[in-house]
């Protein structure tokens with residue numbers, strides 16, 4: 001027997017029984033995007049590794065431990081994208097989008113890759129949906145991006161998703177805060193995990209995000225960023241909250257949100273569903289005002305968020321949300337005898353051209369087997385073509401629910417079915 005192959009760890013197949021759920025979510029996402037005036041963008045699944053090193057951050061967990069990197073045949077170093085913001089900003093600059101219009105509002109979805117320990121809601125290949133609002137530093141933009149997420153989750157039928165927001169300040173007040181954190185953690189240096197020891201030097205805010213129980217415990221009493229915001233950042237944060245209130249979007253301020261990527265400043269936020277357990281963030285995002293410049297563009301602000309399909313689907317399933325329905329078959333075709341088997345292929349093609357969803361199984365030959373399959377398919381009609389109908393240039397249409405049957409002329413077929421379905 002040939003060897004059976006299995007999936008790489010941390011990946012999964014989207015099987016037909018689940019694929020329609022994904023389509024449902026994508027359709028809803030696109031529908032919300034349209035109403036918020038966003039336009040689609042797609043970037044390659046791999047990028048030069050510097051795209052992520054420079055933006056997500058050399059010292060971030062993603063770059064340090066989680067990136068899938070490879071060299072190609074010419075020894076160039078690439079990474080499978082671990083996230084979507086850096087590639088979108090790269091594309092924004094490379095395609096001169098900053099020149100053609102002042103503001104770009106972009107949406108995307110697709111697979112991302114992170115080498116992490118797989119667990120419920122955490123995969124090595126996972127799928128994100130995301131938006132980026134590039135070109136405005138107005139607090140309204142922050143609130144609108146958050147409002148997008150809020151409406152999207154609402155329209156999917158989700159309940160009890162909490163929105164947590166924070167401000168992590170700008171370069172100026174952020175570095176004052178870093179100093180305060182270093183002061184606070186210094187006496188506990190020896191107790192910190194090895195990652196946090198490094199974070200003390202490179203990015204002290206990440207100390208607040210550590211999952212190690214000792215570090216987590218120490219972080220509880222650390223100074224809060226909100227006490228260190230300068231006037232500009234504080235006003236911005238207050239305005240964002242005013243807009244959210246005006247838009248009727250409930251939120252909680254959580255001063256512990258720091259986010260795991262280095263490009264953020266000012267507003268940071270997460271949509272949390274507590275029952276998901278350890279991986280409870282359905283989506284997260286924030287402002288990244290320095291990123292476009294980092295990629296060689298003009299000094300252009302931006303803000304966005306991304307969410308994971310897997311955690312969203314887990315939540316929707318747990319809450320019994322609807323995923324719409326698999327498309328229902330309109331007509332199940334049944335043919336009897338060699339000539340009818342050939343003739344039916346032309347009829348099927350006409351029906352499909354006319355827009356009907358048609359099923360047919362050439363491997364089933366008996367009337368009994370085909371009618372059984374027709375019943376099982378839950379189609380509206382069975383269309384039967386046998387020797388007699390072939391002679392009469394007709395077909396039999398059987399409405400499967402009622403069992404009512406009638407003979408219809410082949411050239412009236414489309415007209416008749418259009419009225420019935």
Ligand code: HAM
Nearest residue numbers: 083085122123126281282283284285304305306307308
């Ligand atoms: P992130 O917080 O790293 O942000 O990821 C966003 C979301 O992707 C998470 O909240 C989670 O739902 C999902 N996610 C992340 N890693 C995994 C994983 N290993 N398995 C399953 N789901 C996962 C970003 O990626 C930023 N680019 C978001 C952003 C957009 N910020 C500004 N614009």
